[in-house]
Amino acid sequence: TFADLKFDLNALDHLQFAMAGGSTQTVTTLTITGTSASHTISLVSGTPGTQWTFSCAGAVSVSYVALTDAAASGGGTFEAVNSYDLGGNSGWTITAPSAGGSGMLVHPGMSGRMAA
Numbered sequence: 001t002f003a004d005l006k007f008d009l010n011a012l013d014h015l016q017f018a019m020a021g022g023s024t025q026t027v028t029t030l031t032i033t034g035t036s037a038s039h040t041i042s043l044v045s046g047t048p049g050t051q052w053t054f055s056c057a058g059a060v061s062v063s064y065v066a067l068t069d070a071a072a073s074g075g076g077t078f079e080a081v082n083s084y085d086l087g088g089n090s091g092w093t094i095t096a097p098s099a100g101g102s103g104m105l106v107h108p109g110m111s112g113r114m115a116a
Helices: none
Strands: 002-008 015-019 024-033 041-045 052-055 060-063 065-067 070-073 078-081 092-094 104-106 113-115
Touching: 024 041
Parallel strands: 002 024, 015 041, 024 052, 024 060, 041 065, 052 070, 060 078, 078 092
Antiparallel strands: 104 113
């Protein structure tokens, strides 16, 4: 459980967080910001194919994020803009970047690929 959870990507090309499959991360506020289509933050399950959950009662908006096996709960609205749906997600509205990126994104430990 976190009061305020914030992930920002500065100089790194890519950052990946593997959440324990079946776990729930409860947050009051959630800020996750990559910097571009080729500099994303990945939120994945530590057990591919097993969902993990963010629970938040308020509105959540993240950007330049690649989501895998991510469930949203808690009554809030979950929006991922300029982001990638790599499968197994529920409860999120995910909008892909309109253009840009570095070609084919391949996320470590994942079989999913998304053309950028």
